[in-house]
Amino acid sequence: MxxxxxxxxxxxxxxxxxxxxxxxxxxxxxxxxxxxxxxxxxxxxxxxxxxxxxxxxxxxxxxxxxxxxxxxxxxxxxxxxxxxxxxxxxxxxxxxxxxxxxxxxxxxxxxxxxxxxxxxxxxxxxxxxxxxxxxxxxxxxxxxxxxxxxxxxxxxxxxxxxxxxxxxxxxxxxxxxxxxxxxxxxxxxxxxxxxxxxxxxxxxxxxxxxxxxxxxxxxxxxxxxxxxxxxxxxxxxxxxxxxxxxxxxxxxxxxxxxxxxxxxxxxxPPSPAGPPSTSPAPSPSSGPPPPADAPQAVAATGRKRRAASVRRALSALVGRMTRTTAVVLAGVVALAGAGAWFLLGPTQGDDCGSPLELRVLTDPDLRPTVKKAADAYLERDDAGCRTVGITVYDAKATDAVEAFRSSSLWQAPPAACPPSGDCLRPQRDVGAQPDIWIPAAGSAWQRATAGGASGTTAAATGTGEPAADVAKSVVDLDRLGPVAYTPMVLGVPDTMRLAQSLQTDDPLNRIVSALQEAQPAEILRPDPEGTEGALLATDALYTASRAGYVSTVETRMAQALPRMPSTARELMCALARSSNNGLEDKAAVLVPEQTLAQFNLSAGKAGRPDCTTEALAHRVAHYPSDVPMLDLPFVRVTWAGADRDADERKAAVEEFHDWLATDPDAQKAFTDDGFRGAGESGPAPPGAGSVLRSEDNATAVREQIPATGPSTDVSASLNDALNRYRGALGPGRVLYLLDNSTSTADKRVWDGTGGAKELVARSMSSLGAKDAYGVWLAAVEEGKPATDHVPFGLRTGDGDGAQKAVTGARTAAFDARIADGLSDALDTLRNGTTDAEQPRLLVLVTDGEDLEAVEEDERKELVAKAAGTPLVRIVTVSLQSGACADGRLGDRLAAASGGRCLDPAADIAVELAAEVAKAGTGDAE
The missing domain is CATH 3.40.50.1460 (Rossmann fold)
Incomplete structure (x- = not known):
């Protein structure tokens, strides 16, 4: 072509x-x-x-x-x-x-x-x-x-x-x-x-x-x-x-x-290149204003496209005619335009007023389907004028909950953020004030309404501070009922067979234990901050955890998939395009059933995601009994003071809810994407056209499923899971052990771009104000401890000073005492704090010579110590090729601690910064 x-x-x-x-x-x-x-x-x-x-x-x-x-x-x-x-x-x-x-x-x-x-x-x-x-x-x-x-x-x-x-x-x-x-x-x-x-x-x-x-x-x-x-x-x-x-x-x-x-x-259309409007924001009494692209012309899209097709065809024909013919035909084009106006009728803007605009906020896992349903609602009235326009957008589940808990900040954002940099700004983090909220599960509504008391402030937001200390609530959240359902499942590759009895009625921990006993597997789920389904699954993972388990599970996930996807779809796409086929083959994923069903579809089937590949394994759904069903509740959002069109808006919201929950066209938008429809008393069995009934899912999903999860308020448990998750990700404790023996200078890996000092200093940009860190120099006399070059425990404000101290370090005329330095560093990182969940990272940067000189008995002791608790991840950076080969000390330390071994075969600078970021809370530029 x-x-x-x-x-x-x-x-x-x-x-x-x-x-x-x-x-x-x-x-x-x-x-x-x-x-x-x-x-x-x-x-x-x-x-x-x-x-x-x-x-x-x-x-x-x-x-x-x-x-x-x-x-x-x-x-x-x-x-x-x-x-x-x-x-x-x-x-x-x-x-x-x-x-x-x-x-x-x-x-x-x-x-x-x-x-x-x-x-x-x-x-x-x-x-x-x-x-x-x-x-x-x-x-x-x-x-x-x-x-x-x-x-x-x-x-x-x-x-x-x-x-x-x-x-x-x-x-x-x-x-x-x-x-x-x-x-x-x-x-x-x-x-x-x-x-x-x-x-x-x-x-x-x-x-x-x-x-x-x-x-x-x-x-x-x-x-x-x-x-x-x-x-x-x-x-x-x-x-x-x-x-x-x-x-x-x-x-x-x-x-x-x-x-x-x-x-x-x-x-x-008119160019938006000019400066944006400086008109004042609408007052609360006017309700949420329509967006800049209010769909006045949307109602007439079909008519406009048909007219445009006529004009394009005639214009193309004119381009092929002689001048005389073109002049004659130009008159025909003009008459055709008038005729088209007569036949097709005026556009929405000619006779119709602006429709009432409804904003729908939803969970990122739901947005494609909710938008599809909303588009169908827009197109169902062909009378010429639309009375309602609908805008669908999504936000991270935790952002949406915290924004509703402190809803007055939507109308009056804080003038400045506190020194910590943590600042809740709903307009920035979520978007415009919604009229409708469709979270993935009722648990999000429970958290937003403090256990069901709509319109009141709550005790905990998942950030550790009361919502009442942040801002007051100016919103009522009325739960009208579910519009569809989908259970959370553990999707296991069909090559990793489990007993059929484990497919339903067992808690997640039992299913995972049986899977791990049968064969090694990686349990993956999206970021629990991003979607409500991932948070519910994370809570189930943590509920039966032993001491240190949260850090272990989060570290394993970060190791398996360093960039945690935000949604279930993104997680499956990451596996589909992953070059690490070993991970794809052994990854069991916690995702909504409808996502699993879509990704099980064969090539060419309607509904199969664009990003999937034939390399992605077919997965069987296991239904944990302790993970609540995603019931897609429809929540009417009413803002204090928004009185001007309150009755009209309320009626439009209720009409849209009734249509979503009962109209066959609306339900088809959900069932076509693998959701279970809204029955009279719960999820309806999948119909003949459902993705769940596809032959690709015949053995992968259950047609009849038990009601899963508690019916009680789970907001406190989910807030606790969020706190544990955030604690497992930082702030952290990071200790660098830097080989400054003369051999690093002799091999020209000490100074300059890509040298030991530059690698350490550059990776320190991934550290934040709350992280404790330090830098030790390992080349010392025999029997003496490593030099405390940047004292461990520093919490910066003085990050530039620490980086300058590293770049100014000098080599010493001694061998690097790698074994002693590693042992002392592990003790230091494990002492001085009682928080078993706090991330701990030990970074060894060496030219490889003194690392290889460690005796075998010392190696065994170090590997055993590395596997101890609390968990300390060890990242070995060897500036010599081959030091990370199977069985070498760097590889053994990584395997024992859940860490990494990086050598010149990797992009060390980028990978080391990413590893430090897992324990640190700073940002790279």
Whole structure:
């Protein structure tokens, strides 16, 4: 198939757009980027060049536009531009970003930074006023109507976006990043722009006799950047992902265009490039305001598309006619337009008022299905005017609960965060005030209403402090009843057979114990902060735990899957695309039954997730008796003071609930996705069209299932599970043991980029204000303890000083006493605290010589001590290849402690920072 050409004759009537975003000025601690202004000019020139450009000047939306270097660029403004482009483009959509990029310590969640962006010490929400590529940008663009989407990222850590590249099935989407994952890039020269964008400009404006496609760009840009180095001397290698064949980004550089210019396209919707509205926020009495894209035109979408099809067909025909014929036909087109208006009727905006807008907040595991049902509700009335519009969005389960517990902060957010950096801001963490809340389970409603007393403040939020100390409640949460059901299950690969009697009626701990006795298995579940189902499963895992079990189970999960997925679907996708087939084959997953059923579907079956692969094992559902059913309660949210349209809003909410719970079309949206419908007294048996009745799930799921879990209030137990989970993740105790023997200098692994000191200092950015840490030097006289170079127990405020102390360390004319240092370090980490759940990490950095010199009897003692309690994970960093081979000391210490052994075969800098992040609470940039 030839590459897609937006300027080709067949696409001449389609709408194209390029959204160019450049952030030059920053108000916080980030340096300004004066090269960005030049970057925007270069991209404008390349895309609209009179000979080679694939865009017209009017197709460009430039943010910040004409504001100059000091212009403010906000995430809201950028998101509005992306949303408008998503809905208004049916040809080629190009999105370009130049500015600062930032990631979490483990390299996940690339965030694009804007003028007022900043970093906090809140590990759950470390970035403020940014846009997450994974959670904001990619989901926005994967819903685009465009034939092709091309995104270009010119920022530090741009390559980290590749891990969250998830186009829709059949979507043509390409992503070009300035560098590989984990790589920072120079800021560029103000006169010539960044090296990456300058090279891109040259490639786009020099076609060399043939069109410049995306694949040609990738080859050319890598060749252009090969002689250059990124920050810290890293090779500068642009990276890419592509879903689709190929796309033309610049026409051939010929004296005359090879084809006539395309017919003028219909005008684009108004550009959002101007500054956002500064009108004051609505008062509480008005109720939640409609979003910027209120669906006035949605009701007439079908009519508009039919009319547009007529216009495009006629415009294409005009392009092939002679001038005389075209003049005649132009009159026909005008008459056809009038006729189409007469036949199709006026649009919603012509005669109809704005519909009442309802906002639906839901659990991340539920959002795709709830949105599908809401869309069906919107389309069920074909009378011409809609009375209700519905917006569906999701938020982390814990964020939603805590926001409702302190709901007044929705209307009056705190002026400033406390020094700890932990700051509850519902508008930021959750979104606009909802009218409806559909959590995954009634337990979320219990936690939000303090055990059932709707509208009152509660004793515990899961953060350890009373909600009443944070803010008061200004909301009533009325539970109207479930709209569907799905049980939580332990999905076991069908190659790991368990007795059929264990499929139902047994607690989770018994099922897991039987599984582990039969064969080694890894128990995985999504982040319990993210979804209510994962939290309920985590509570069951913790309930029967022995001392230290929480730390052990969380450490094993982090070891098996370092980046904890946020939802059940993301967990299954991670296994499907994992290069670690050994993990996929032995991973038992705690997920909703409907997720398991979807991922069991064979290739080509309707409802099979886009991300799955044939490598993903078929899984059998086991139904733990102590994990409550997900009952998808419908909760009406009423805000204090929102009286102006209260009766109309209440009636609309109740009508929507009745439709979801009883209408066959609404129930089909749930049952098609593997949920069990809402019966008169509980979950209805799956019908003939249900995913659960598919032949792929014939032996995997039970048609009849027992009611699972307690019917009592479980909010206290879940709050305790959250506290234990958070305690197991930090703040931590981290002790570095640094081999400073003369051999490290002789082997040139002591100083410089990638050297022992630089690795330790760089990984310390993953430590936070509440973490205790220290650095010992291991090269000392025989019989003496390791040198306390950075005293253990330091809690920074003085992180820069500690890093400078490390980079200033010197080698000593002694051998490194590795065995003694490891033994003393284990004792130090285990003493001085009674918190068995606190993360403890011992990092040994060595050139490998003195590590290999440890005698076998000492090795056995160290391995036995490493396996003791409380758990201390040991990460051995060997700057010599082969030291992590099977049976070597580094490998044995890792196996005994649940740690890691890293050598030059791994990206040590990135992996070590990620390992320290598991115990620390800081952030990497």
């Amino acid at each position: 030839p590459p897609y050409n937006a300027r080709g004759e067949e696409n001449g009537a389609k709408r194209n757009r390029a959204v160019l975003i450049g952030v030059e000025h920053y108000t916080g601690t980030r340096n300004d980027l004066p090269a960005v202004a030049t970057n925007l000019r270069l991209m404008r020139e390349a895309l609209t060049d009179g000979t080679t450009g694939v865009m017209r000047p009017e197709d460009l939306v430039v943010v910040p536009g004409q504001g100059g270097p000091s212009a403010t660029v906000s995430p809201l403004r950028v998101r509005a531009a992306l949303s408008s482009a998503r809905d208004g483009v049916d040809g080629l959509l190009v999105v370009y970003f130049a500015g600062h990029g930032i990631v979490r310590p483990d390299g996940s969640d690339l965030n694009l930074m804007f003028t007022d962006s900043r970093v906090t010490r809140d590990r759950h929400h470390p970035f403020v006023d940014t846009l997450s590529w994974r959670d904001d940008v990619m989901p926005e663009l994967r819903n685009s109507r465009a034939d092709w989407v091309v995104v270009i990222l010119d920022c530090c850590f741009a390559g980290n976006a590749l891990a969250a590249f998830s186009p829709a099935a059949g979507q043509n989407f390409a992503l070009l990043t300035a560098a590989e994952p984990g790589v920072e890039i120079p800021p560029g020269d103000p006169g010539t722009g960044t090296e990456f964008t300058a090279a891109l400009h040259r490639l786009l404006t020099t076609g060399e006799g043939e069109p410049v496609t995306f694949t040609r760009i990738v080859t050319g840009i890598r060749r252009a950047m090969a002689p250059l180095k990124a920050v810290d001397g890293h090779p500068w290698i642009p990276d890419e992902r592509r879903h689709g064949d190929d796309v033309v980004l610049a026409l051939a550089a010929l004296p005359e265009p090879s084809q006539p210019a395309p017919a003028p396209a219909p005008p684009l």
